[in-house]
Amino acid sequence: MRAVLVDDEPLILAHLEKLLQEIKGIDVIGTYSNPHHALQWIEQNQPDVVFLDVEMPELSGIELAEKVVRLWPQINIVFVTAYSEYAVKAFELHAVDYLLKPVKRERLAETVRRFQLDTAEQQPASSAPMVCCFQSLQFKQPGLDQFHTVDVRWRTAKAKELFAFLLHHRQKPVRKDIILDLFWPETDESKGFTQLYTTIYQIRKTLKSLGIHINIASHDNYYVLDLNEVKLDVEEWEKGIASLSPITPATLEEHQALIDLYEGNYLEDCGYLWSEGEKERLRSLWLNHITHVAQFLVGRREYPQAVILYNRAQEIHPYTEDSYFMLMQLYDKLQDRHSVELQYERLTCMLAEQFNQEPRQQVKDWYCHWSGVVL
Template sequence: MKTILIDDEPLALAYLEKLLEGIPGITIVGKYSNPRKALESLKMVTPNLVFLDIEMPETNGIELAEYIQEELSDVKIVFITAYDAFAVKAFELNAVDYIMKPVKRDRLIETIRRLPNIETKITEQSDSIMVCCFQQLSFCMNRDDELQPLDVHWRTFKARELFAFLIQHRNQPIRKDIILDLFWPEMDWKKGFSQLYATIYQIRKTLRTLNINITISSVENSYKLTLNEVLLDVDVWENELNELSTISNETLPKYQKLIDLYIGDYLALDDYIWAEGERERLRGMWLQLMKKVTDYLVFRGNYSGAISLYHRIQALHPYYEDSYLMLMILYESLGDRPSIEQQYSNYTKMFMNEYGLKPTGKIKDWYDKWKMENK
């Protein structure tokens, strides 16, 4: 059954698509956040089924449904809305169903089973939504172990940052006055609390739109965020890291997988000051992981593999001095003199930019000794 989706909220559109993709007999042939584009493609696509949001800024969904049925009389329409005020009018149009947001999978399955020529056997989905904090805050669809970012619209930057703050302090109560002092330090308490309540409302609304089961509860003058069954990339990464066995040829792929999952420092692009402690902690764990793997690769004589990893360290952390020394040592093992010179030049520039000084210490001593031996 050819199906199109129409909803002006991209996040709700993406989530509805995810739910429908796991249902036999449903083939999504178009999804539109712009009702005009949906109408333009209607005759070309000729759908059998339309999932249609009612509250849209340009065109009321009821009016849009009337036009669709005029053009394609056999099309089935399912209305999706956050309000029940249009229920009577919707069923006057002979709608298949009228589903309230947030859409639940069981409720959607019930609707699909009412349609003709649809198999009643519903398969379980392997997809899930994950909150991601490596590199920057985002929501990702975990589809067959591959993370696909979702386009999430935050009404304000403050709402996004407060959500990230609550994620960092997940499963523990954070006093409201502490949040006020951090996020609205210059406001008096009355205005500050008003801003706090409005921002929490915005966060909850975003989560409802995504249909993600994260709860933010108010308990004894505190807020507490609970992930429930929702995954967090940081937790998944750290748990798998703690379960690693001794590195060997057999376990090396697991080590490499965790290296790859660390796509950037914790909330690095967001650069929240309050996240620096957690950022340093996770970075230290990643560097220890990298050291284990590079040491093993060197032990096995895989110098090129170790060199590749040290370059990754430099790309993420150019101020990690040991990477320059280790790369020079590895390049010496390969007899690559130009690369040694390049590494020392890069180190000298980094040191001058960071400290305003010329290099001293073990890296300079190593380079001077190497230079003397290779005149």
């Protein structure tokens, strides 16, 4: 894995380079004290990871990261700084990690191991393609180094949704009359069946054009979708969750890698009402997992990393009170008063708008004690 280091302090830059040279699997191919020079080099060479100081003259690490991510969204960004208050901005830029100076070799090695694990997870385990349902419905084909997304042009929106519906019920019989009631409720039975058969034909034709060998078997009264050897991201993710070892310093990167594989809620972009139950089930599993990992980080006093995870949890599920309260307490530990106040304000607005409620008494009492203001 090729790395570039950017820090305006030469001694710190040399120290970080030395630490990384002692870690297997990473190759430092550039060090820069001038962020403008670093940006020019990154534009031309596209490294795998960029280690950035935050506070630099002329161009800050945050500004440099924004430019880099616009150019190459897949590049891994790691902030290395003496200041914890930039953790939220790092989260917004989807930074992979946030290291506080002075950097310890063990902590740096853990970050590198996470890169290696993420890369391994992204590699195709076999030549089998994959269907993805996190955030949106996509098809991915294996390449030399990683899966690549295939551009799919569905004949109709109905064909796309019916395929997603059969995929949702994979390996199980789905009655044709139920499909008619859901997809063509206002059409008489004869025309409805014609529409159904035509749409199934369109789906099969689309799958064939993609080289995706998913079988949709038709029986007298029902269809059955069989994935055959095609993988499904939801199933692969759930297998990973089920097989995880208990969280320890040695297994932390495995847990964090599975957090990252959850790219968004189940079929979020599609807006299918029939998928709401599964979306909530998978989201609950992910929230439970990310909370478990965040609490482990809090126990290790790695507060900036815990802040990043709780912010991700809040982004995926903004209507639960716990993430706001935990972030208030973490920002307090980081002595970031503005962010504590901002989280309480956001919580108050969210509860009023969504539920016509106020924060629970425990949260109000904590905030009153912290702020010295009686609410």
